[in-house]
Amino acid sequence: MTAINGYNPYAALGSAYARTAAATQPSLLDALNAAETGAQSDPNAATNLTLSDAAKAKLASDAATPDFTTVTNDARAALDKLYAAAKVNGPLTSDGKTTVDLSSLDRRSLFAIATNNGGKFTPDEQSVASQELTGRFNAALAPAAAATSMTKNYTVVYKAALDYLDGASTEEKATSAWATQRAAVLKGYEAAKQKPDTAPSVSGDPVAAYLAKYPDGAPAGTTKTFTTVATDARAALDAQASLAAENKTELVYDPKRKFGQLVDFSSFDNRSLSAITLNQDQKFSNQEIYAAKKELDSRTRASILSSLKQSQQSGDPSQLSLGILQSYSAMSDEERQASGWTVSFRDNVLQQYKSTSNILSMLQGA
Incomplete structure (x- = not known):
């Protein structure tokens, strides 16, 4: 991966944001807590403010969100940790290639780096963070x-x-x-x-x-080989098994089992699940393959149901086909193979979309 050279669209934004946010104001949650305290201490208070559960949850979420200074400091620490792990001193090699992977940083942290919030980041760090944001x-x-x-x-x-x-x-x-x-x-x-x-x-x-x-829709990116994905998935499962053994139990793959630590696929992306399901390098047991396929199928159904819900809410039946086509396009070749989503399936969905769109156009023109 090569670094962005020249103009960084985020560079001028950090100081501008800092000036805007310089004055710290009490949060709405603080004000409401103060109002509630006042109401409890004064029995003659005229107003009793009641919040819905949704509003309380939103306020609690906002209160739990770290401020931008904390995010910035954490981003600085995270970068330094990445450098230490990679045994490098900065984000770029002498020929302009990146030395660390920023995929573990969230969007807010990347924005802090790209805008040089607090003046804590070098031009090279701003550049690679800007590149990561563009990639996302x-x-x-x-x-x-x-x-x-x-x-x-x-x-x-x-x-x-x-x-x-x-x-x-x-x-x-x-x-x-x-x-x-x-x-x-x-x-x-x-x-x-x-x-x-x-x-x-x-x-x-x-x-x-x-x-x-990218007239065809998707940029050509560098991805791990499928063998590497399978190796990483094997290591992740082994780590869960080791943890289960430390806890004097075993890793199990069937949720109906009453004893044992159930495998957790939440950190596995769909390509990793596909690597387990297809088992091209013979690294996985039948139990692991079955559980991974079940998880992959569950995610596929959720994606289709989401498209169906969007279609129903919008009143546009073509949204279902569009959603499926987007899901298909987001898959790697291995994911499509593991899920049974063939080119023929895609073409049938595309034809369904065109037919539905034609019918809708006829109805709208009637």
């Missing part, structure tokens, strides 16, 4: 862009971009860069809703820039 934006768009490439429905990729932008932290949303990007994407989305088969033309549109660079 691309990864968020890739399945939807591939579906758009097949269906010629541009609302799909623009909706994916909107969802990604709306998932930004409050610090990122406070920047003019985020506001400008979101305004352009929203304008493109609204245009696509009017003419789904026509690519919107909007100044400063990051989706249009992505599609111009």
Whole structure:
């Protein structure tokens, strides 16, 4: 992976955010707690504020979210730990290649690094963090862009971009860069809703820039070999088995078993589950294969049900086919093989989408 050279779009944002957030204000939760304390001590208080469970949960979640200074300090410590583990002194080699993997850092931490919040990060660190953020934006768009490439429905990729932008932290949303990007994407989305088969033309549109660079939908990325994925999955299962043994029990794969430590696949991505399911290198037992296949099938069903729910909520039956096409595009070849999602299956779903869209167009024109 090579580093980004030249302009870092996040570089100027850190100091601007710091100036905006310099004055610390009491949180809404603090104010409500104070109000509640006052109400309890004063029996003649005129107002009794009652919050719904959802509101209380939201406030509790906000209160548990670390402030940006803490996030920044943790990001600095995380980088230093990565350097120590890799036995390097910085994020780049002399020929500009990255030395550490930033995938373990969340989006908010990466934003802190890319914007040099607190002046704690070097230009090279800002550059690789910016590159990682760009990669995550691309990864968020890739399945939807591939579906758009097949269906010629541009609302799909623009909706994916909107969802990604709306998932930004409050610090990122406070920047003019985020506001400008979101305004352009929203304008493109609204245009696509009017003419789904026509690519919107909007100044400063990051989706249009992505599609111009990757017309087929997905960038060619460097991924682990499937053998490496299988080896890592084997090591992860062995680690769980060792932990179970330390706890004087055994690792089990059937939830109906009354004794033992049930295998935990929550940290396994779908490609890892596919490596276990396909067992190409003969590394896994029948029990492990069965459990991994069951977990993979469960995730596949959840993906389809999510698309079905979106179709029902929107009143647009074509959303089901679109969702399945996006899921297909997001899969590796091994995941498709393990899930039984063939090219023929994809073509049938695509044909169903086109037929449904044609019927809807006829009804709308009637």
